[in-house]
Amino acid sequence: MSRVAPGIRHYRIVCSACGTSSEDDGLILDCPRPHEPAFLHTEYSATGTRGVEGGGLFRYAPLLPVARTLPGIGGPVVHRAERLGRRIGLNRLWVAFNGYWPDRGAQLPTCTFKDLEAYTVLGRLPAEPPVLVIPSAGNTAAAFAWAATRHRVPCLLVVPAPALERLRFPGPLDPCVRLVVLDGTATYSDAIACADLLAALPGHHAEGGSRNVGRRDGLGTVMLAAAEVLGRLPDTYVQAVGSGTGAIGAHEAAHRTRGDGEALPRLLMCQNAPFAPLHAAWHSTGPAPAHREHEPLARELTNRRPPFTIRGGVRDVLSESGGDVLCTDNEAALAAMALFEETEGIDIEPGAGVAMAALADAVHAGRVRRDELVLLNITGGGRARQARDLPLVPAEPWLRVEWPGGAAGPRLVAEQVARQLTGTAVVAEAAR
Known part of the structure; x- marks a missing residue:
């Protein structure tokens, strides 16, 4: 694979509803044709999971919707978590760590996998963006x-x-x-x-959130990195979600990289009670109580308008992967955060604690087998470590x-x- 050349689009944008294919202008978010709401997705000339030389996010530039690469950004770090796996009852637990953990080479500047989407979205923009x-x-x-x-x-x-x-x-x-x-x-x-x-x-333009192919494909590099390290796709992929954009991106990346006959990973999306809109929608329990939006520990998961019914959205990827939406509470998330730091040696974010707690509950309930190859996406971590290592200043509004x-x-x-x-x-x- 060769590194993407500046300004050249090595992919096309395709509508998941009508199949319309077009060149990307770096800003398009929706199909112009009249039909049901549907995500756009990317089709690349490159195949496989092997990235270009070097590390970081843009190792996977040929499978990212970017017109240019931006220097100085790290990427996911995938490692086997044997001690943690033993504690929660799994023989083959792997972690994709997204954050700041210099001992393992993790150097995402703001300590979460949101760095992956931000740099991809910026790399996708036209030369003179709004x-x-x-x-x-x-x-x-x-x-x-x-x-x-x-x-x-x-x-x-x-x-x-x-x-x-x-x-x-x-x-x-x-x-x-x-x-x-x-x-x-x-x-x-x-x-x-x-x-x-x-x-x-x-002169302004909506970044687009989950509708932006840059976001989904940038977050999907977690799956690309895991497939490269593991030599295959995991059986099960576990991630805390607010909108579900990262899990959708992982599912789309798995589609692009799986071998002949290889099954797609089962998606386990995890939310934080008492405000869990995706959990409520998937399990048909009625709307999440809006007045409780302030209560979850992981406030980053509180999206009232997740892309659930849109073509190519949460409902579709859960159904295709045989997945599920799990839910856990603040107390369990805090305990999981402490256990991760005890066994792995680094602090993690509340959202990552939600995912880990929900996974442990699923193993205990027999919904995840002991011998499954599980990839746990630690969507953020190392914030406390970074604060000890680096002088940081608060942003001025x-x-x-x-x-x-x-x-x-x-x-x-x-x-x-x-x-x-x-x-x-x-x-x-x-x-x-």
């Missing part, structure tokens, strides 16, 4: 803020106030990165609603807005932000 508008519960904002700072890509990030604790960097953010903080009772879902309106402003609440809240906030961006109330009308 301002990307991105909502986040914290980790995605951190990844895009630092990647965009390093490579001077204009971004407008919208986060609820609790996300600020995740936004600490080796240096200040570049002025091209504008961070809007929603103070008060605002949630991740509120940030998404505000970002949807702000993306309509002139560009604008703080008190969340007004109510159905009109997103519009009122979007108007305030638009006025700060343009200095006029006329352009603010675009956010209505």
Whole structure:
């Protein structure tokens, strides 16, 4: 495989509903033809899992939808976790660690696998991109803020106030990165609603979340890395999910790399009670209680609008893989985080603790066999280790807005932000 040449698109964008194939402009999120909602996906000229020379994310550039590669970004680190496996009852447990763990060569700058999606999305953009508008519960904002700072890509990030604790960097953010903080009772879902309106402003563009092929394929490199180390696909893939984008990306990557007759990994998506929308949708238990969105330990998993029914979305990949959505509580997640640090020697994020706790429960219940080849995606870790190793400074918000609440809240906030961006109330009308 050769490294992707700058500016050249080595793939095509294909609609999962109608099959329409087109060249990528770096920004397209949806099929222009009228039909049911459907994900776009990528088709590459390259095949197999063997990456180009070197390490990090862009080792897999021929299987990423990028027009250029960006230097200085690590990738997933896959290793066998024998001690941890014994403790939870598995003989063949492997971990894909995404975070900061220099002892094992893990060097993701903001400590989660969101770095993988951020650098892929930025590498996909056209040469003169619009301002990307991105909502986040914290980790995605951190990844895009630092990647965009390093490579001077204009971004407008919208986060609820609790996300600020995740936004600490080796240096200040570049002025091209504008961070809007929603103070008060605002949630991740509120940030998404505000970002949807702000993306309509002139010169701005929705990053797209799960609809962006760059996100899904960037996160899918976890499966590529595992297949390269294992020499095959795992039997079961376990990951904590909010929208499910990473698990969908892993499933799509498995499709591209599996050998003749090789089964797709069973997807086990894990959520954090009491707010688990995907678990509720998959098990048909009714909507998750919105008033409990603040309660999960892993706030990054609290997405009220996951892509469940869209063609190529969560429901489809779960059905095709024979998968399931598991759920666990805060207490179990905290215990799992402590066990991982005890057995593996590094701290992990709450979301990763949710996945590990749910996996342990599934093994105990006989839903995962002792002899299965299991890949556990540790979606974030090493934040405490990084804070000890490196001097980090808190991000300075560009604008703080008190969340007004109510159905009109997103519009009122979007108007305030638009006025700060343009200095006029006329352009603010675009956010209505």
